[in-house]
Amino acid sequence: MRIELRGVLKDYGGTRALDxxxxxxxxxxxxxxxxxxxxxxxxxxxxxAGIIAPSKGDIYFDDEPFRRDRLDQRRRxxxxxxxxxxxxxxxxxxxxxxxxxxxxxxxxxxxxxxLALLREFDLLPLAQMPVAALSRGQAYKxxxxxxxAVDPEVWLLDxxxxxxxxxxxxxxxxxxxxxxxxxxRTVIYxxxxxxxxxxxxxxxxxIQQGEIRAFETIGKLREQAADKANVxxxxxDSLREAAx
Amino acid sequence: xxxxxxxxxxxxxxxxxxxACRKRPADWREHQRGVSLQxxxxxxxxxxxxxxxxxxxxxxxxxxxxxxxxxxxxLGPALMALWSGSMFFQQVSFKLxxxxxxxxxxxxxxxxxxxxAYQWHQCGVAHAAGTLPGITISTMLLAHLAGHTGWALxxxxxxxxxxxxxxxxxxxxxxxxxWSRAATVVSLSIVSLLVLSVVPGSASHVRPxxxxxxxxxxxxxPMAWPGQMLADTLRNGPGVxxxxxxxxxxxxxxxxxxxxWATSFELPEPAFSTPQRDFKPERLKALQAALPAIMxxxxxxxxxxxxxxxxxxxxxxxxxxxxxxxxxxxxxLVERRxxxxxxxxxxxxxxxxxxxxxNWLAAGKCLALTLLISLSLEVLNVDWFWVFYIFGGGVxxxxxxxxxxxxxxxxxxxxxxxxTFTWHAGFPVTYDEFTRLARKVATIRALAAxxxxxxxxxxxxWKYGSPRNPWWIGPLFGVKAAWFFWALRPLLxxxxxxxxxxxxxxxxxxxxxxxxxxxxxxxxxxxAGLIAxxxxxxxxxxxxxxxxxxxxxxxxxCGRLVARNRFDYAPSQAQSFQLSG
Numbered sequence: 001m002r003i004e005l006r007g008v009l010k011d012y013g014g015t016r017a018l019d020x021x022x023x024x025x026x027x028x029x030x031x032x033x034x035x036x037x038x039x040x041x042x043x044x045x046x047x048x049a050g051i052i053a054p055s056k057g058d059i060y061f062d063d064e065p066f067r068r069d070r071l072d073q074r075r076r077x078x079x080x081x082x083x084x085x086x087x088x089x090x091x092x093x094x095x096x097x098x099x100x101x102x103x104x105x106x107x108x109x110x111x112x113x114x115l116a117l118l119r120e121f122d123l124l125p126l127a128q129m130p131v132a133a134l135s136r137g138q139a140y141k142x143x144x145x146x147x148x149a150v151d152p153e154v155w156l157l158d159x160x161x162x163x164x165x166x167x168x169x170x171x172x173x174x175x176x177x178x179x180x181x182x183x184x185r186t187v188i189y190x191x192x193x194x195x196x197x198x199x200x201x202x203x204x205x206x207i208q209q210g211e212i213r214a215f216e217t218i219g220k221l222r223e224q225a226a227d228k229a230n231v232x233x234x235x236x237d238s239l240r241e242a243a244x
Numbered sequence: 245x246x247x248x249x250x251x252x253x254x255x256x257x258x259x260x261x262x263x264a265c266r267k268r269p270a271d272w273r274e275h276q277r278g279v280s281l282q283x284x285x286x287x288x289x290x291x292x293x294x295x296x297x298x299x300x301x302x303x304x305x306x307x308x309x310x311x312x313x314x315x316x317x318x319l320g321p322a323l324m325a326l327w328s329g330s331m332f333f334q335q336v337s338f339k340l341x342x343x344x345x346x347x348x349x350x351x352x353x354x355x356x357x358x359x360x361a362y363q364w365h366q367c368g369v370a371h372a373a374g375t376l377p378g379i380t381i382s383t384m385l386l387a388h389l390a391g392h393t394g395w396a397l398x399x400x401x402x403x404x405x406x407x408x409x410x411x412x413x414x415x416x417x418x419x420x421x422x423w424s425r426a427a428t429v430v431s432l433s434i435v436s437l438l439v440l441s442v443v444p445g446s447a448s449h450v451r452p453x454x455x456x457x458x459x460x461x462x463x464x465x466p467m468a469w470p471g472q473m474l475a476d477t478l479r480n481g482p483g484v485x486x487x488x489x490x491x492x493x494x495x496x497x498x499x500x501x502x503x504x505w506a507t508s509f510e511l512p513e514p515a516f517s518t519p520q521r522d523f524k525p526e527r528l529k530a531l532q533a534a535l536p537a538i539m540x541x542x543x544x545x546x547x548x549x550x551x552x553x554x555x556x557x558x559x560x561x562x563x564x565x566x567x568x569x570x571x572x573x574x575x576x577l578v579e580r581r582x583x584x585x586x587x588x589x590x591x592x593x594x595x596x597x598x599x600x601x602x603n604w605l606a607a608g609k610c611l612a613l614t615l616l617i618s619l620s621l622e623v624l625n626v627d628w629f630w631v632f633y634i635f636g637g638g639v640x641x642x643x644x645x646x647x648x649x650x651x652x653x654x655x656x657x658x659x660x661x662x663x664t665f666t667w668h669a670g671f672p673v674t675y676d677e678f679t680r681l682a683r684k685v686a687t688i689r690a691l692a693a694x695x696x697x698x699x700x701x702x703x704x705x706w707k708y709g710s711p712r713n714p715w716w717i718g719p720l721f722g723v724k725a726a727w728f729f730w731a732l733r734p735l736l737x738x739x740x741x742x743x744x745x746x747x748x749x750x751x752x753x754x755x756x757x758x759x760x761x762x763x764x765x766x767x768x769x770x771x772a773g774l775i776a777x778x779x780x781x782x783x784x785x786x787x788x789x790x791x792x793x794x795x796x797x798x799x800x801x802c803g804r805l806v807a808r809n810r811f812d813y814a815p816s817q818a819q820s821f822q823l824s825g
Contacts, residue, residue: 015277042662051669053809069807074672082661085670089595093562101588102671106563115557127553158661209270 001027001061001076001153001186003048008057010043010210017043019210020057025188027153028181032201033190034232036240039207041190042158048188049079049156075103077154082163084143088132092123092142095131099146110149117145120172137164144169148176155180157189161196174200194232204232208239289374296324296378297385304386314390314478316458318403318471321382325407325467328375329415335367336416364503371412379411380404383471387478396478403470406492410467413495416502453628466495566591572601574692578685586681592671593652593678600689607644607693610636611700637700644693645729646686647736654678655740666745669813675741675806679799682737690730698722724777724784731792734799735769738762742802745811758805765798 003025010018018040025031033041046052047059050068059066061073068074078099086095096114100106118124121141131139140163147155155177161170177187181202191197197204204221206214214221214235227234265275303320352359383404384397392400462468469488476485556562565587568575575598582590614636621629641647658667668678698719705718742758772791776784805811 015274046663049669050809050813051665052812052814066809067807068809069674069676069803071672071674071677074674079670081663081665081670083659085658085660085665085667087591087595091562093557097563098588098591099671100563101565101584102592102673108560111558111560111563115554118557124553127557 002063003154003186004060004063005047006058006060008047008054008059010040010047010052011055016210018047018054018207021210021212023205023212023215025154025186027186028184029202030177030181030187030200031189031203031205032197033188033205033207034192034194034197034236035207036236040210041207043210044205044207045079045156045158045188045190048154049077050074051079076152077156078103078147078150078152079156079158080140080143080147080160081158082140083136084140084146086131086139086143089130091128091130092118092134093127095142096146096149099150103150103152105150114145114149117148121145121169122166135164137166137169140164141169144173151180151185153185155185155187155189157187159191160189161191161193194230194236198230198232204235206232206235206239208243213239286373289370292374293378296328296375297382300324300378300382301385304389313455313458314386314475315462315472316454317386317390318383318407318475319454319458319461319465319468320386321379321404321407322462322465322468322471324375324379324382325411326414326465327411328371328379328408329411329413329467330418331375331415332367332371332412333415333418335371336364372408376405376408379408383407383474387474390478392478399477400474403474406470406496407467409496409499410469410492413499413502414466416499453631456628466491568598571597571599572604574600574604574689577692578688581684581688582681585677586684589673589677589681592668592673593654593681595653600692603643604692604696607640607696610640610643611696614640615703633704640696640700641725641729644689644696645726646689646733647729655743664814666813675803678741679734679737679803683733686730686733690726694723694726696722697726701725721777727788728773728777731773731788731795732769734795735762735765738799738802741806742811745806745813758802761801762798765794765801768794 003023005021005023008018008021009016021044033044035041043052047054050066061076064073066073087098090098093114097106100110100114115124118127121144123138123141123145126134126138131142134142140160144160144165147157160173165173177200181187189201198218201218203217204214205212216224218231221235222228222231225231225234262275265271300320303323304317380401381404384400387396387400462472469492473485473488473492476483565584568579568587568590578598578600579587614632618629618632618636621632654666654668656667657664658670660670699722701720701722702718705713705721709718739762742762769791772787772794776788776791779787
């Protein structure tokens with residue numbers, strides 16, 4: 001799915017979180033949203049997820065304006081915030097089952113897929129545990145398994161690498177994301193861990209004070225950078241120095 | 245560090261921050277934004293204070309402005325103090341047991357007593373700022389309206405403050421004793437106060453009741469004691485009523501004891517911090533008992549081994565919708581008429597098991613008790629026996645009719661890390677789906693409640709109606725009452741959904757438009773709905789159609805605004821603050 005932001009502006013009271021953003025996310029890539037705290041990364045993700053509304057401008061999915069009352073559009077993406085939307089009183093399995101039903105992804109054969117995912121993310125022994133009894137990382141993995149099971153066209157993740165997941169789960173997620181991108185899915189995530197972003201993402205979107213400062217492939221950024229080893233770090237440092 | 249809260253240190257730090265931020269315009273803008281957010285919090289307390297004052301004056305308006313009896317008028321501030329006490333109880337329990345502040349503070353090297361003292365201080369100051377001035381000013385105003393001046397007004401101010409403190413004391417003791425049902429009583433008191441205040445023409449009916457029950461209530465309700473002493477002393481000089489000062493002082497003094505007791509509350513270890521390897525099955529069972537956990541039927545628990553779990557997953561039982569049927573006959577009726585998608589939405593809406601059948605039964609018992617009490621009072625020649633019909637009927641209506649928005653958890657705030665969103669924002673669901681579902685549930689609940697409403701109304705018409713009325717007038721009134729609450733549902737659903745949104749700079753305009761629309765819709769529904777219920781025979785039909793049109797129009801209008809991305813799916817600032825503690 002191609003996502004386009006046309007002159008999107010977002011104000012929170014008197015603060016401008018995003019300033020006339022024009023972007024186009026092509027399908028089949030992993031995009032890392034980078035920037036300082038309060039730069040507007042999470043705001044951009046929430047706008048894409050339809051949780052908040054643009055103050056100006058519009059978001060288009062495959063050239064069609066996004067409307068909240070269109071379930072077909074809404075089912076094409078899934079948003080995983082730092083603390084995923086989970087039913088604390090329900091079991092891990094139920095927390096995976098409900099999104100599957102809501103996304104109409106509960107076809108026959110899904111149970112084997114979920115079983116494999118639970119095994120891969122070490123959640124199988126906890127499948128019948130209420131989510132309220134899990135650690136933060138385990139709860140996040142529950143939300144992530146739901147996303148992987150639903151497998152929407154666009155994955156929107158807020159700080160997945162700072163979610164409390166163990167290294168095995170992080171690697172499993174990376175492998176799954178790579179495979180999904182190969183199938184034409186789009187993964188957009190925010191992060192502060194530049195070393196991982198540099199190796200994991202295809203494209204970096206650098207936001208500073210609500211404005212897009214860079215939206216380039218990692219390869220192109222590397223070509224332009226003086227420090228080839230720490231491309232993103234040096235880019236962010238230079239932007240910080242140049243800030244008014 | 246001796247104190248957790250150090251105003252001097254904080255003021256010095258704030259001054260340093262201010263000076264540093266001034267040097268850079270961008271930082272200064274952010275700083276000013278923080279200051280204005282704090283001021284917005286203060287504004288909320290001013291509004292609360294004005295609300296207390298307005299409600300008290302509305303209550304007094306029922307008595308008539310000439311105020312012949314100050315004791316009765318002072319029941320207004322006493323009831324407000326009762327409400328204030330229940331609010332304080334909720335705030336303290338929240339801060340004590342569930343606030344994220346509390347969890348954060350327990351990790352600092354500070355004793356539990358000091359942490360509690362800090363929380364207590366924060367609660368007390370915030371609560372006093374919101375309610376104490378309103379209750380004190382109300383008491384002084386009522387004394388002034390009754391013709392008192394000079395030192396009498398100062399005494400009224402003291403009485404107002406004492407009224408507020410007694411509210412706090414009672415609220416605390418109710419909380420500490422664990423009388424959760426007391427909250428219902430408090431809510432009913434406030435609802436009664438509101439009903440007395442806003443129903444047009446209620447004064448002529450309510451006044452005799454207040455005259456009869458007022459003196460007893462003034463003695464039974466501790467919050468009314470200062471008012472009683474004040475009124476009696478102003479009229480007759482110091483007298484026997486001043487004896488009430490003894491229990492008053494004892495109760496105010498007991499706040500200290502309640503505080504000490506509350507300090508001994510132990511915070512439960514948060515379940516999510518328990519490592520998996522330490523998690524015992526019996527602990528899980530205890531947790532499930534404490535939480536409204538909804539487990540799959542006949543499923544193996546984590547400790548039974550991987551094979552059973554795998555079989556269970558392969559069986560797809562966990563992908564089926566939760567069954568409502570087990571919860572009662574009303575739930576069974578609801579379930580039969582829902583699609584599979586709607587049954588999934590019900591899971592999203594209701595965090596715990598629905599209580600429709602249970603509430604229906606409670607409504608039936610309430611009506612039976614009402615009949616028993618009212619008829620007994622009538623036999624005993626008590627003039628105001630009819631009050632129990634209104635009160636009991638009202639409580640039964642609240643229980644049996646679909647009065648709540650039915651969206652339950654859907655529009656509640658959910659903390660998703662760094663921000664609070666409305667719960668439904670995390671799932672692919674639409675406004676139209678929820679309102680349609682709410683209407684369906686309302687229809688079935690209203691139909692289920694119809695026999696109760698018709699039976700009660702039929703009895704009242706048979707017993708007290710004119711003999712010239714045809715037999716069907718009573719049951720018809722019951723149908724009209726059920727219709728009224730059913731027709732109200734779209735208005736309530738739209739309002740509930742709107743409350744789960746937050747305006748942005750763009751949306752604030754739309755917020756105003758939505759508010760204006762809601763105002764018009766509620767006014768039209770109120771007028772046309774009352775005409776429909778009380779107008780004789782067929783003339784009610786056009787009024788009913790107008791009322792339903794108004795309700796559905798607002799529902800449709802809000803739906804259009806939501807669909808066109810006019811609002812953020814984030815709760816109001818007040819809700820967010822409440823959640824974040």
